[in-house]
Amino acid sequence: MKTVLEVGALIQDAQHIVDGPAYLVMADGLIESTGAGTYPGDPAAVQRIKRPHSLAIPGLVNAHGHAAMTLLRGAGDDLPLHAWLEQRIFPLEAKLTEEAVYWGTLLACWEMLRSGTTCFVDMYFFMHEAAAAVAESGLRGVLSWGMVGLDDGSRRQAMAHARSFVTRWHGAANGRITTTLGPHAPYTCPPDFLREVAALSAELDVPVQIHLAETRREVAECLEQYGCTPIQLVERCGLCTRPLLAAHCVHVTDADIELMQQHDIRVAHNPQSNLKLASGVAPVPRLLQAGVTVGLGTDGAASNNNLDLFEELRLAATLHKGVSEDATLVPAAAAFHMATAAGARCAFLPPNSGRLAPGCTADVVLLDMQSPHFVPGHHRLSDVVYAAGADDVTDVWVAGQQVLAGREPVTLDTERVRYEVIRLRERLTGPGN
């Protein structure tokens, strides 16, 4: 049976807004039709959901993160990136188990559902357990087993993990789960290993995601070691012949941007993580100007410290104005596009993703227009980008299935998730702080 949502207003995409009663018909996981006013078909033949005080928007896409790092939320702050990694994160990660990744990923899914994210891109380890969690949660996941190739042993292991993970999970959960290869970064994956990854990506026919040009130090070391920038390096290693998503790209040159545009390298912009870890501010206006596809990511909860994409959306729309002292940069519509349709392209979802239009995937978020954030309501899109928050998200559908209802996940036992994660934390670091 078809489901008809009757709402108070509808944002189809950054350019198309119905500011008044509207309906949306979902069938077989897709949006069959949308329109202004009330549903014109036979109401008895459909499941009709009346939400006159709700605003429907496309589900948000989190284009970069490490879901199970929720386990490490708040475990280390106010430290420079490399000290943070080496003194706090790596020692704790060394203690993580498959079980921990499973529960940590479920915690992330809960948090993302609550804040209106319907699809997320992920790179971590023990990914069979992460994928099982995603399957259970009802979200879409674009998952990769993070690959490090500093020696022969780690390379062999990385290739084996990646192959087994892609083979097992690509297209699983009715297509909600897709996979990519996930070489970690140029500083952990030498050139010949990156070449092997490019070849495996072609063989398995999956895209690639990688961290690139996150810090000044990374770029300086790359220049010193290989005589080229990280962007140039991945091109030389053949990764640009593959669909490629690059996270961060904070420190890129004009020549890098030209290469990125030429090879359609997609960028996951993580403004809050880049600020908190003191990496800097990515040149997003220049990337957009060059026609590069830019999506938004939270990064892991250890470096953010939450998975709320509304915060990234707001920051993407305000940060570049402020640091460039130009209030016309990244206007509301551009930021909204980054969080939805452009994010879907970063995640390698099919082109019918990230919008609420006929034929598109039925990934729908309802926001409560009775919240003060939507009052008085001069401009719905502006209110979503500049005023709304996770607290306004009430209901979420993914592929036409309701996964959040009245602010509570339909698919998860949140009490159990909380219990297990706190139990696992006590094993990691002892109780309390």
Add this chain to the structure above:
Amino acid sequence: MKTVLEVGALIQDAQHIVDGPAYLVMADGLIESTGAGTYPGDPAAVQRIKRPHSLAIPGLVNAHGHAAMTLLRGAGDDLPLHAWLEQRIFPLEAKLTEEAVYWGTLLACWEMLRSGTTCFVDMYFFMHEAAAAVAESGLRGVLSWGMVGLDDGSRRQAMAHARSFVTRWHGAANGRITTTLGPHAPYTCPPDFLREVAALSAELDVPVQIHLAETRREVAECLEQYGCTPIQLVERCGLCTRPLLAAHCVHVTDADIELMQQHDIRVAHNPQSNLKLASGVAPVPRLLQAGVTVGLGTDGAASNNNLDLFEELRLAATLHKGVSEDATLVPAAAAFHMATAAGARCAFLPPNSGRLAPGCTADVVLLDMQSPHFVPGHHRLSDVVYAAGADDVTDVWVAGQQVLAGREPVTLDTERVRYEVIRLRERLTGPGN
């Protein structure tokens, strides 16, 4: 009767955290005692509120804003400050009525209560109606009638408004309302008018708040017109002999900062408004280093576009790290202090404000530790600063009176507020966008 809150954890101030069961006794609007564990007194002799899954923190202080600008939320975005003011804001403000300011201020109070703010600093017009709204809401307000002195008529009117407002409202609502003078800015208040304001402030024995050094253009024009910076100008006009709060201070020199430190000028840092209006990034680490008191403000909802102080708290703790590429700047405790005790000092509240310690005002916020933002809970203060959001605020007390319960204001008819503000918007700009 005393009220005893028994909570799961307690942040007294940026330096003192009880991470485990704790209690807090409120009597006569003050905190009588706090401690770890359960209340040791006779439970039958008190009103006992058991909230084992809540974290108690001091109420947040919003050190700068224009509450009734909620009426203009989303009415103009993505424009440079002066175009935004002249093309969008001033024409709409010219149509605002006393009734509009009353309802707009109530909307702001609702939004601030929901996001854990217990005290706010305000500068606007039709302030008798704004003060009536604050009295009704249960919040603390530090209010001023904005003064502009571009000609003799506006000066006389500004002085009369300020005098009548201070006389009528200073100390009203059991002391929840205090007043200041509010000369708008050096570019709307010439030096001789600022001297008159300083004299009136001394006569009425109230502090002064002003916008200072918000944009590069303001500083350039001040240098051109008066041969000094805005900070130097207010000193020359005698405002520094009065308790003084300066909003913004984005473009200040080292010499300015020395003056500010010397005269104890308090600063309201509004990071999100400064980004959105492309004003720039205030040198907060340098101000803190010099010992200047810095609080956090949202500014008006037309330039933010919400009144959520958690966003400012997070931005204060991350923005300066990012733009300075130094992850140790503005650590979590410093940001939390800005949002609480330092904010209280900016608002000229008595020294027993902004902390949950014996003898302090009973302005208390409860956060839901069952939210994913507090799981697993490695560090409570980090979770508040880097992960929590308005959606975690469940209950608020001001001066020992509960004003938010289960996320709903106790004191406001929110349905009526929404209805009236939407009605007033339709009168301002017509329905919809």
